[in-house]
Each structure stands twice: as C-alpha cells, then as structure tokens.
Amino acid sequence: MKEISSDFIEKSVEKSADRDHRKKINFNIGRYNAVVPGGKQQFENLNLAREKAKNIKWKAIESLDKQLERFEAAISKRGAKVIWAETAEEAKEEILRICKEKNCRSIVKSKSMVTEEIHLNEFLEKNNIESVETDLGEYIQQLDGEPPYHIVTPAMHKSKEDVAKLFANKLGTDPALTPEQLTLVARQILREKYTRAEIGITGANFIVADAGAIAVTENEGNARLSCAWPKTHIVITGIEKVIPSLTDLALFWPLLATYGTGQKITVYNTIITGPKGRGEVDGPEDMYVILLDNGRTNLLANEKTRESLYCIRCGACLNACPVYKNIGGHTYSTAYSGPIGSVITPHLKNMKEWKHLSYASSLCGNCTEVCAVKINLHELLLENRHESVEEGGSSFAERTAWKLWKQAMLKRSLMNIGNRKIKNWVVNTLLKGWKEHRSEMEFPKKSFNQMWQEKYGNR
Ligand code: SF4
Numbered sequence: 043m044k045e046i047s048s049d050f051i052e053k054s055v056e057k058s059a060d061r062d063h064r065k066k067i068n069f070n071i072g073r074y075n076a077v078v079p080g081g082k083q084q085f086e087n088l089n090l091a092r093e094k095a096k097n098i099k100w101k102a103i104e105s106l107d108k109q110l111e112r113f114e115a116a117i118s119k120r121g122a123k124v125i126w127a128e129t130a131e132e133a134k135e136e137i138l139r140i141c142k143e144k145n146c147r148s149i150v151k152s153k154s155m156v157t158e159e160i161h162l163n164e165f166l167e168k169n170n171i172e173s174v175e176t177d178l179g180e181y182i183q184q185l186d187g188e189p190p191y192h193i194v195t196p197a198m199h200k201s202k203e204d205v206a207k208l209f210a211n212k213l214g215t216d217p218a219l220t221p222e223q224l225t226l227v228a229r230q231i232l233r234e235k236y237t238r239a240e241i242g243i244t245g246a247n248f249i250v251a252d253a254g255a256i257a258v259t260e261n262e263g264n265a266r267l268s269c270a271w272p273k274t275h276i277v278i279t280g281i282e283k284v285i286p287s288l289t290d291l292a293l294f295w296p297l298l299a300t301y302g303t304g305q306k307i308t309v310y311n312t313i314i315t316g317p318k319g320r321g322e323v324d325g326p327e328d329m330y331v332i333l334l335d336n337g338r339t340n341l342l343a344n345e346k347t348r349e350s351l352y353c354i355r356c357g358a359c360l361n362a363c364p365v366y367k368n369i370g371g372h373t374y375s376t377a378y379s380g381p382i383g384s385v386i387t388p389h390l391k392n393m394k395e396w397k398h399l400s401y402a403s404s405l406c407g408n409c410t411e412v413c414a415v416k417i418n419l420h421e422l423l424l425e426n427r428h429e430s431v432e433e434g435g436s437s438f439a440e441r442t443a444w445k446l447w448k449q450a451m452l453k454r455s456l457m458n459i460g461n462r463k464i465k466n467w468v469v470n471t472l473l474k475g476w477k478e479h480r481s482e483m484e485f486p487k488k489s490f491n492q493m494w495q496e497k498y499g500n501r
Pocket of ligand 1: 301352353354355356357358359360382412413414415416417419
C-alpha cells in the first residue's frame, strides 16, 4: 500500500496545478469572505465574544466527564438512551444493533462530520441499509460518490454547471437546469425518502449539559425533518461538543453562524431534549445519543493539544488557509481537513502515519487569527511536529542536518567557514527534500557579518 504521506504529496502536487479547481475555490471562498464582515457587525465587541467562547469551551473541556454525566442524567430522565462508544467500530455496531431492532432498511441522515469520520454510510451499505444524505451539499457529494470537500460546505469545489451535469448523469434531468430547479429536484426525491425511512440520524453542533439537550444548526430544515419524522432518532456526536449551559447558545449560535457562513444566525436552530413525550403528537418514539470518543481522549490527555477540542467546526480556518486553498479538501484524505484537521488527525488516528499533515502549513498564523474560538492552531501544528520528532518520527538525515545547522548557528567562526558557493552546495545537498518542489536555496553574496564589518568595522 502506498504510504499515506506520499499519496498526500502526489495529490497536493496535482491539485495545486489544477487551475479550474483554484478558480472554483477562489470564487466560493471569495463569496464567503464577502459576507463574513456583515455577520461580524452584530457583535459589539467581537474579540471579547471570541474570548468568552474560548473560556466557556475551556471550562467545558476541563470538566468534560462531569458535563457529559450531567447531560446523560438529564436527557435520560426524558426517555433518551445514551450510549458511550470508545471507538468507531463500537459506534457502528451500536447503530447496526438499533437498525436490526427496528427492522430498518432505510435511513435519512443530516450533515454530520462524525459519521464521515467513522465511514458510517459505507458500513450501512455493506449491511444492506440505505442511508441517504439530506443536506443538499452532502446529497450532491453522495450522488457523485465523493466524501465532503469541506466541513461546512461539502460541495464547495463544484460549480453550478458541475452540479447540473451530475444531476443529468445520475438522475436524468435536463443539464440546463438552474440551481433553483436542481434544488427542487433534490427536494422531491428527498421528501419521498423521509416518508419511507425508519430511522433518522443527525449529528450535534452542541451537547447542552445542564438542559440535557442536543442543539442542531442548519439552513435547510433537513436536520429537523431527520430527527422528527422517522420513528427513531439517533444522534451521533463527538464528546467534545459539550457546552455547560443552555444560555451559552446565545453566544455560540451567532458565532458559529458568522464564522461558518457569514450569517447573523443560521436559519434553523433546534434544541432536542428527548423523544416524543406523553401527549405530544410529533417527534420520534425512540431517541439514542451516541457519545463518541474515537481518539478524542488522546487530545484531552495532552495538555497542549487539548485546546483543539474547543473547535466548533465553523470551517473559518479552512477558508483562510493558503495550503487548503491550493490543495483542496480531498487531498487530506481525512474527514477533517485544513488547519484543524492537520492538528487533530494525527491524534485521532496515529502520529506516525499522519504527522505529514502538521508539516503542510506555512505557519503564517492566518488560521489562528480567524478562529472563532481563538484556538492557537499554528502553535499546535508546531507542537505536533515537536511530538513527532520526540517520538522518533524524523529521518537520520534530517536530524543530522539540523544538528549541524545548530552547531554552525551557535558559532560565528563555523558560520564563516567556506564561501557562498560551498555553503549553497552544503545546504542544497543536505536538505535534498526541499528542492523537490522548490528552487534551490541560495546564500546572499555577502553575509550579515561581512556587511556589518564593512560598515562598522570590528565593533
Ligand atoms: S479550529 Fe477554529 S476556525 Fe477552525 S473550524 Fe474549529 S472553530 Fe472554526
């Protein structure tokens, strides 16, 4: 099997030279950049709002065990069943068990990155259960047999013409349909799926500890239908999504809307507190909440990277990242791409195979600057690099090169050894990997030391 890191490099090289891809991404990120400042206007003091959000998440994550138990106790009282899953396999087996119990053949699913993380659709398909994505972007991706490209806008890399062509190929529609007409086609198909589905699966944007509730944010109403129409509702969520109190939503909802899509508030915000209660006519008869670890406690156990669990999956860091914009979401080959994906994936999966993502950064710090909850993303990327080196993830040649570099940098006399030509040869021979995709490194004609001496003498 090809190494994950070489596959990443290969895909990156190809994608970054794809002008059509760049045009579409620049167009869509340009539209995002145009609306976000409008959303930000609603905050009297945006910086304070972000600081406060970070503080709330800090509090939630530092007391994660207690917050989750509080949530479990409250929602269980109203009849929901909480399932703790340590791994992706455990979560999938639990879902399959419920499906068997309910004689389920068909599922409607709203957008959820956790289900991408555990490859739920493929698993259900193997077990002969149809699982239909109901978010329009996710539906487009499913129709095309592709995973989501972006954590907020799954089909960001497709133009409206691409979507019309896809619908024409897969559904036999007129290739000249407008986006509105395409939406109506999808709506008609999906409505019919809702009437047949025995189970609805959603994610959770927030787990509200004190209220024992799940908060779901969306723009299409499909998540609301997915959790309310079928007789059984399954929520699957990462344990880090917790916030302590219902009142915290007053801050997190507008923050997520603004940083996610530039809206002041997302169109549908739903708080789900359990299955249908006695005397209620709407809602599912059964509700299950699967709380997934799947490597999150690795991040929790690490005092430095713990901060990445504050993420509210707004996607702003992806849109701001020069690397993401050039290589695109699929190149990462993980559910979580961009800066946050590069920070958490090596911990969720394993450092040895995924450390390369932490090197896929110019460390410009733009991700940290735009993060809705002020996660120090670029520092965490450096931390991952550090950890990987500590764990022996660097090559002998690299370690030797840096050792020599350090020696030379610490001694003026060593730095002055050899002329410019020799120095050029040494660095370009030692750091061969650097040259594969870049021009050679060149020392300036005169060193700083020489220029200083010329100007000031030996002072
Ligand atoms: S790391 Fe920050 S900017 Fe990136 S998705 Fe998470 S909250 Fe948004």
